[in-house]
Amino acid sequence: MQVQISRWGNSLGLRVPKDIAREVGLAEGDRVEVVAEQGRIVIALARPRYRLADLLVGMTPHDMGGTFDWGEDVGREVVE
Numbered sequence: 001m002q003v004q005i006s007r008w009g010n011s012l013g014l015r016v017p018k019d020i021a022r023e024v025g026l027a028e029g030d031r032v033e034v035v036a037e038q039g040r041i042v043i044a045l046a047r048p049r050y051r052l053a054d055l056l057v058g059m060t061p062h063d064m065g066g067t068f069d070w071g072e073d074v075g076r077e078v079v080e
Helices: 018-024
Strands: 006-008 011-013 032-037 040-045
Touching: none
Parallel strands: none
Antiparallel strands: 006 011, 032 040
């Protein structure tokens, strides 16, 4: 499918057709990665960036319980 490139301020932009956006799960407000590879423009959904602080919101030491108790160290993981 061909689309037309348009001026957008000092940059250029293109519209992603609705059926292509739906096929890849792209929605308004999503972030994408844009790279040039061997004379092609590749647009891919950006991977989410997680922050540990955001992932642990609401967690307490009690919630963690024995989460990290895997038993005795063995082999190369033994720390003296």
